[in-house]
Amino acid sequence: MEETLARYYELKEQIREAEKEVAALRETLIGECRRRETTELTAGGYRLKLIAQERKEYDDHRLYESLPDPDVWRLASKADPGKIASLLKLGVLKERLIAGTYTTKEITLVTVERQ
Structure with a gap:
């Protein structure tokens, strides 16, 4: 059970980190489109x-x-x-x-x- 809990926690942390990175990339992409006016x-x-x-x-x-x-x-x-x-x-x-x-x-x- 401890391994399952640890793996769950680890995956949730990875999801949080991935969501942060996706949000930052999203803002970069929107900014680039605005800069190019497209x-x-x-x-x-x-x-x-x-x-x-x-x-x-x-x-x-x-x-x-x-x-x-x-x-x-x-x-x-x-x-x-x-x-x-x-x-x-x-x-x-x-x-x-x-x-x-x-x-x-x-x-x-x-x-x-x-x-």
């Missing part, structure tokens, strides 16, 4: 593509106050962007009702493919 790069046998997305970050209190029915809040239970998007898509909520309850944050997705 969203796609090709180097060697690899192709990099940056994809801009917007994500909504909801304010729980403001969202709750904007809902027409407290039962809808139970469906959302928390300002989860995925749940809110589903409720909008199903027509349970209307965009005009929740306007002003969120901020929009732009994020950049980085994809690297082998050619």
